[in-house]
Amino acid sequence: MRKNLFPDPPILLVCSEADWCENLMDDLTQDAGINNILIRNDSSKTVGLLQYQEISLVLLDPDTPPLSGEDVLEVLNYDHPRVPVIIVAGSNQGGRASHWLKRGAFGFHLKDESRENLLATIRKALTHCELQRENRALRERMLHDGLDQPAAFSGLVTRNRKMISLFKYIEAIAPSSEPVLITGESGVGKELFARAIHQASRAKGKLVAVNAAGLDDQAFSDSLFGHVRGAFTGADRDRAGLVEKAAGGTLFLDEIGDLNTASQVKLLRLLQEGEFFPLGSDTLKRVKVRMLFATNQDLAVKKVAGEFRRDLYYRLCTHHLHIPPLRERTEDIPLLLRHFLQEAAASLGKKIPTPPEELAILLSTYHFPGNIRELRAMVHNAVSLHRSGKLSMESFRRTILTHTRTAPDAGMGDFEATLRQLGQLPTLKEADEMLMNEALRRSQGNQKIAAAMLGISPPALSKRRKKT
Numbered sequence: 001m002r003k004n005l006f007p008d009p010p011i012l013l014v015c016s017e018a019d020w021c022e023n024l025m026d027d028l029t030q031d032a033g034i035n036n037i038l039i040r041n042d043s044s045k046t047v048g049l050l051q052y053q054e055i056s057l058v059l060l061d062p063d064t065p066p067l068s069g070e071d072v073l074e075v076l077n078y079d080h081p082r083v084p085v086i087i088v089a090g091s092n093q094g095g096r097a098s099h100w101l102k103r104g105a106f107g108f109h110l111k112d113e114s115r116e117n118l119l120a121t122i123r124k125a126l127t128h129c130e131l132q133r134e135n136r137a138l139r140e141r142m143l144h145d146g147l148d149q150p151a152a153f154s155g156l157v158t159r160n161r162k163m164i165s166l167f168k169y170i171e172a173i174a175p176s177s178e179p180v181l182i183t184g185e186s187g188v189g190k191e192l193f194a195r196a197i198h199q200a201s202r203a204k205g206k207l208v209a210v211n212a213a214g215l216d217d218q219a220f221s222d223s224l225f226g227h228v229r230g231a232f233t234g235a236d237r238d239r240a241g242l243v244e245k246a247a248g249g250t251l252f253l254d255e256i257g258d259l260n261t262a263s264q265v266k267l268l269r270l271l272q273e274g275e276f277f278p279l280g281s282d283t284l285k286r287v288k289v290r291m292l293f294a295t296n297q298d299l300a301v302k303k304v305a306g307e308f309r310r311d312l313y314y315r316l317c318t319h320h321l322h323i324p325p326l327r328e329r330t331e332d333i334p335l336l337l338r339h340f341l342q343e344a345a346a347s348l349g350k351k352i353p354t355p356p357e358e359l360a361i362l363l364s365t366y367h368f369p370g371n372i373r374e375l376r377a378m379v380h381n382a383v384s385l386h387r388s389g390k391l392s393m394e395s396f397r398r399t400i401l402t403h404t405r406t407a408p409d410a411g412m413g414d415f416e417a418t419l420r421q422l423g424q425l426p427t428l429k430e431a432d433e434m435l436m437n438e439a440l441r442r443s444q445g446n447q448k449i450a451a452a453m454l455g456i457s458p459p460a461l462s463k464r465r466k467k468t
């Protein structure tokens, strides 16, 4: 069976010291799972090879004959500017780091230095290349309209432009192994996005989801990394964790903003090194798994407050999707309404009810703190109450009215703040008129809905409008 090769495309090692090359290859395979390396002991073959073979990065010993290291580096930088070159030099080059960096090398290491530093630079260069590749793919994708894999997004109902751009972004980054952070208010569809990323990645492994909320460090480590027999009371046999179950696939960690600080350290190690210790074991395990994270909290604020590690924060943000709340994409409401009417009717074994035309308008006036989950619940509730004829708007009205009047975040704080900033207040008559106009604008001219928003009856609204 063909082994999984990493990285893909390979690393090119240009060096004529065969023993050193072999040692380095062993170390890279053991310490970083790097098993795709080409070796050339003749520097004149380097440039030619890159003409027909894609290469991730070049490790160049500048003393490899017959060309000078400076010449090879110059040609590589000129002809293949996207391929980073790391100089790995003999001790005769000690103290010449700035010489090589000024000439465009990505990094400089002496052969007899610790491997750890070299490994860190290689990892950095590989990430750099991957991000560059994704940026190019992203740019190309933005220029094209359609989606390559519409099936991956079939569960996400939308016609909003921002959402479609997010789908395109996902297609561009789906093949990458970098983490993705999905943010957005509760109920906007973060889990559905995680599923779409997994599907678009065409990964062979499974999608495994875990919720980090309420997990202490022991529960987190046990869930993710598993344990060995005797690790704690009751651990009567070895048990694999979710990371292993997701190997070759995707691990989706929801509510990442709630992760305790001890677990944050372990997660960072998993992300950076792909390594972890099962509970009670001192044997490192290594897996390849794509990691997705979701939260409805502002991680930047948590980072500043010292509740979320800075290094982990920056690692998570490599790719970031922010899903807009439903109130910012009201054009989706009619589509979602139809979708959930069909879903609810099917699950309740009823005929799909016809909604009144003004239902979508009523819904678009509401701020939906619970987003799509809230809309779904409203529709399921209305369909379960429905007997025959047109769908009644009553249950929708009641929910909206209750939430609008009682919600602490119904926008009244903003309104008061705006009022305080006004130099001159409007007269009561002017304020009356402005409010009525705004309600009618939001309700697309529907008097009944506008009146409900203002807390008066439709005849009262009509009377007041005649007076102004």
Ligand SMILES: Nc1ncnc2c1ncn2[C@@H]1O[C@H](COP(=O)(O)OP(=O)(O)OP(=O)(O)O)[C@@H](O)[C@H]1O
Pocket (backbone or CB within 6 Å): 155, 156, 157, 158, 184, 185, 186, 187, 188, 189, 190, 191, 192, 193, 254, 294, 295, 296, 339, 372, 373, 376
């Ligand atoms: N665009 C959409 N089309 C169809 N259904 C959707 C869409 N977005 C969300 N939903 C549905 O809304 C509900 C909530 O979605 P989901 O669980 O993905 O939200 P979330 O952002 O992960 O929420 P939370 O932050 O509370 O975990 C689910 O039933 C989901 O199927």
